[in-house]
Amino acid sequence: MKNLELDLGERSYPIFIARDVLGQPNLWAQYIAGRQVCIVTNSTVAPLYLAALKAQLSDKSVCEVVLPDGEAHKNLATLEQIFDTLLEKNHNRGTTLIALGGGVVGDMCGFAAACYQRGVQFIQIPSTLLSMVDSSVGGKTGVNHPLGKNMIGAFHQPNCVLADLSLLDTLPEREFSAGMAEVIKYGLICDAPFFEWLEANIAGLMRRDTDLLEEAVYRSCANKALVVAEDEREGGRRAILNLGHTFGHAIETAEGYGNWLHGEAVSAGMVLALSLSVELEWLNSEILTRAKSLLQQAGLPVAPPNNMDVDQFLQLMGRDKKVLDGRLRLVLLTGLGEAVVSSQAPEDVIAQVLRDAGV
Numbered sequence: 001m002k003n004l005e006l007d008l009g010e011r012s013y014p015i016f017i018a019r020d021v022l023g024q025p026n027l028w029a030q031y032i033a034g035r036q037v038c039i040v041t042n043s044t045v046a047p048l049y050l051a052a053l054k055a056q057l058s059d060k061s062v063c064e065v066v067l068p069d070g071e072a073h074k075n076l077a078t079l080e081q082i083f084d085t086l087l088e089k090n091h092n093r094g095t096t097l098i099a100l101g102g103g104v105v106g107d108m109c110g111f112a113a114a115c116y117q118r119g120v121q122f123i124q125i126p127s128t129l130l131s132m133v134d135s136s137v138g139g140k141t142g143v144n145h146p147l148g149k150n151m152i153g154a155f156h157q158p159n160c161v162l163a164d165l166s167l168l169d170t171l172p173e174r175e176f177s178a179g180m181a182e183v184i185k186y187g188l189i190c191d192a193p194f195f196e197w198l199e200a201n202i203a204g205l206m207r208r209d210t211d212l213l214e215e216a217v218y219r220s221c222a223n224k225a226l227v228v229a230e231d232e233r234e235g236g237r238r239a240i241l242n243l244g245h246t247f248g249h250a251i252e253t254a255e256g257y258g259n260w261l262h263g264e265a266v267s268a269g270m271v272l273a274l275s276l277s278v279e280l281e282w283l284n285s286e287i288l289t290r291a292k293s294l295l296q297q298a299g300l301p302v303a304p305p306n307n308m309d310v311d312q313f314l315q316l317m318g319r320d321k322k323v324l325d326g327r328l329r330l331v332l333l334t335g336l337g338e339a340v341v342s343s344q345a346p347e348d349v350i351a352q353v354l355r356d357a358g359v
């Protein structure tokens with residue numbers, strides 16, 4: 001068992017990481033203040049884990065909302081299902097919402113908690129690797145709008161995060177790999193020793209060895225917690241968490257959401273961001289080689305799709321939303337574990353890097 005605290009003053013909260021955290025309510029029952037609980041989950045996760053969670057809440061008045069599965073349902077219309085149930089069951093301001101699922105469920109449940117009666121408490125029980133190491137920590141919640149991803153949302157921190165590693169037993173391999181992209185990201189942007197630890201332990205991690213997973217989730221959350229504690233609302237440094245994401249966003253948009261998973265697009269995007277850092281002579285090419293190798297061993301793509309062209313790529317990266325000096329703001333590396341947010345990369349150098357990557 002590992003736990004850590006995200007330090008946000010009076011909004012601080014603990015993150016518990018272990019196999020079978022759910023079976024240890026002595027750890028977390030104190031984070032449910034009232035009698036009313038509403039579990040928000042989806043049609044894939046409910047048959048797997050809902051009954052086990054409810055069994056731990058026998059002294060509460062529990063209801064559940066089972067949402068349809070998928071990013072396509074992360075919208076305001078689906079969100080209404082949560083409000084409908086809360087109102088039909090007379091949930092008051094003392095209720096606690098529990099998100100049981102991946103990042104989609106977590107973002108939606110968190111946003112419902114931020115809005116219902118102007119804000120109620122909630123708990124995150126992430127069930128994907130990505131949601132354990134990324135989306136359940138940090139308080140960003142929200143839904144998509146037809147014109148943009150995550151465009152409607154709020155900052156709302158949970159009471160606690162329960163990362164029960166046994167939930168990962170049923171996670172499909174591709175989803176597991178996608179989560180590993182964000183794990184590797186923390187090593188690259190701010191934790192060189194963690195990156196080296198990942199290089200040494202990648203084979204065991206991919207076999208989902210419990211002790212290694214516990215360490216990887218712990219160190220990922222610890223890194224995210226540090227960055228978020230410094231910059232809760234992304235005024236500055238929190239942006240380094242977006243390494244590879246601007247390139248990745250272009251890939252996700254071009255290929256259609258779902259065809260490339262977010263983590264897959266981020267993986268190829270991180271390779272592009274590191275290649276650009278090398279091209280600018282900010283980063284030693286040895287780091288790029290090592291990063292590629294690690295991502296490949298995690299089952300992730302390291303090159304962009306071959307059906308995009310450079311112009312489309314730059315367009316989707318937001319060339320149309322140029323910052324003041326006319327250049328894209330990108331997260332780049334100056335060393336292993338050292339990220340900077342910079343708008344110094346000239347567009348012709350970005351284009352060259354894309355061409356070199358086969359775009």
Ligand code: NAD
Binds near residue numbers: 129171172
């Ligand atoms: P997801 O929630 O869609 O889950 C992936 C798939 O795995 C789904 O089909 C889900 O039903 C299934 N699943 C979940 N747990 C399972 C389990 N234990 N066993 C078997 N199947 C399981 O995707 P995700 O990658 O977890 O999250 C992506 C979402 O997170 C995106 O909407 C993204 O915008 C959001 N996100 C938010 C933040 C944040 O800071 N709030 C950060 C990163 C990503």
Ligand code: MG
Binds near residue numbers: 182245
């Ligand atoms: Mg991400």
